[in-house]
Amino acid sequence: MDFRFPADPKWESEIAERKLSLKTKPPELSSLGGRERIEFLFLERLFKNRRTGIPTALWAARIFFSRFPKAKEKLRGAK
Amino acid sequence: MAPQLHQFHTNFSNADAVSQQMTLIQRTLRDAGVTGNIYTVEARGQSATTTLRWDPASPPLMSDRDWILIHHSHGNPHLHSVLSTKANCALVYHNVTPPEFFAHDPYLADLCRLGRDQLKLLQPRIKAAFTVSQYNAEELKAAGFTVNGLLPLIDIKNFPALDAKIKVGAKEKFNFLFIGKLAPHKSQALIVETFAHFVRFCPEAHLTLVGREDPFYGRYVSLLVKRWGLSRQVTLLGPLDIDALREQYQKADAFLCLSQHEGFCVPIIEAMSMKLPIFSSVAAGLQETLGKSGIQLHTRSPETIATTIAATVSDPSWKEKMLSTQAKRMSEVTTSQEPGLITAALLPLLE
Numbered sequence: 001m002d003f004r005f006p007a008d009p010k011w012e013s014e015i016a017e018r019k020l021s022l023k024t025k026p027p028e029l030s031s032l033g034g035r036e037r038i039e040f041l042f043l044e045r046l047f048k049n050r051r052t053g054i055p056t057a058l059w060a061a062r063i064f065f066s067r068f069p070k071a072k073e074k075l076r077g078a079k
Numbered sequence: 080m081a082p083q084l085h086q087f088h089t090n091f092s093n094a095d096a097v098s099q100q101m102t103l104i105q106r107t108l109r110d111a112g113v114t115g116n117i118y119t120v121e122a123r124g125q126s127a128t129t130t131l132r133w134d135p136a137s138p139p140l141m142s143d144r145d146w147i148l149i150h151h152s153h154g155n156p157h158l159h160s161v162l163s164t165k166a167n168c169a170l171v172y173h174n175v176t177p178p179e180f181f182a183h184d185p186y187l188a189d190l191c192r193l194g195r196d197q198l199k200l201l202q203p204r205i206k207a208a209f210t211v212s213q214y215n216a217e218e219l220k221a222a223g224f225t226v227n228g229l230l231p232l233i234d235i236k237n238f239p240a241l242d243a244k245i246k247v248g249a250k251e252k253f254n255f256l257f258i259g260k261l262a263p264h265k266s267q268a269l270i271v272e273t274f275a276h277f278v279r280f281c282p283e284a285h286l287t288l289v290g291r292e293d294p295f296y297g298r299y300v301s302l303l304v305k306r307w308g309l310s311r312q313v314t315l316l317g318p319l320d321i322d323a324l325r326e327q328y329q330k331a332d333a334f335l336c337l338s339q340h341e342g343f344c345v346p347i348i349e350a351m352s353m354k355l356p357i358f359s360s361v362a363a364g365l366q367e368t369l370g371k372s373g374i375q376l377h378t379r380s381p382e383t384i385a386t387t388i389a390a391t392v393s394d395p396s397w398k399e400k401m402l403s404t405q406a407k408r409m410s411e412v413t414t415s416q417e418p419g420l421i422t423a424a425l426l427p428l429l430e
Contacts, residue, residue: 001377002376002377002378002380002383002384002387003374003375003376003377003378003384003387004374004375004377005374005375005400005404006371006375007371007403007404007407008400008404011394011400014394015374015387015390015391015394016390018390018393018394019386019387019390020280020386020389020390020393021386022276022277022280022382022385022386022389023276023382024275024276024278024279024382026275026306027306027307027308029306031306031307031308032302032305032306036302036305039298039302040299040302040306043295043298043299043302044299046295046299047183047268047296047299048268
């Protein structure tokens, strides 16, 4: 059973029989801008597919440097 | 001087459940003639006026007749400092979110891991232990503690019962609400996906998500909303004060909770109190909080959840049916949240 209504099993069965189909295909990623699309794919990989690793680290670094641009300059200067 | 009962939690804000319980305990004990301060290392928002800062390098002086109630909900980097006081230590365990939900944030994951590890450190020093739910009590017992009892968590009179709005069929505008930090274990992304399917049934539906953001997960949820083209129908609000929260409960038609981990989930009780029908998952402590009330979801499929909600609200008597079971549960909860239970549990410690 996908759901329960423990207080009234009879009503629970009535709801189960009434189920409609509401399947909706996710829209194409074109609703997001280029940069957002990349960000979304990384985040989806992280939170939906529970994958961490290099893409996540790269994304985190990008966020870090966008918030702290001086750190990027210092890193460049240190090379 | 009469013994005092102080409280400590690493952080304090007016919006979270732990802080609200600390305030409720302080107020209830004051009414019973017991004084004590709320100590915190990090006070957020306006809460700085109601708390005292705990300086880890120089902890406040307490006598061996005083008690300190340590609220534990994640790792406490200052635990050694708190345990260094002369006061007798008691614990309120609020549950610690499993670290695997924070794979994206090593700091938070470490803090959660530390929270669970610190139970071993706390155990020999704790003279009385309390929790806010049976679910949390079982976890604490498994960690080797003797649990003295449950302490009320919420001040129910802040959320007075409303006259239920009767809206049937849900073809008109239908408002969903969820309240909780935007974080992976609260599964707001699944709520958005469920909502995206539900919109086929009710094109004018609206979803409001209230709570402060984990920056990474918050960004994911925002982009997910945009991806589904729902920017006009989904509102992400930050943390709100009690008046603004009440307003959100009043506007809503249903409370939708799909969390994967909750120690108790105060918003479920608030929603019940304000006569808002609840659709909820039953993970972790949620089953206990719901009792027999609400539509209890046992699937993680957004499409199946959306069809279940649509089938439910298609019944002309859905609201009456759901609210009558919630009213029964609410009367049980009201008994367990009676402020008198705070004095009954804590005053004997001071004798």
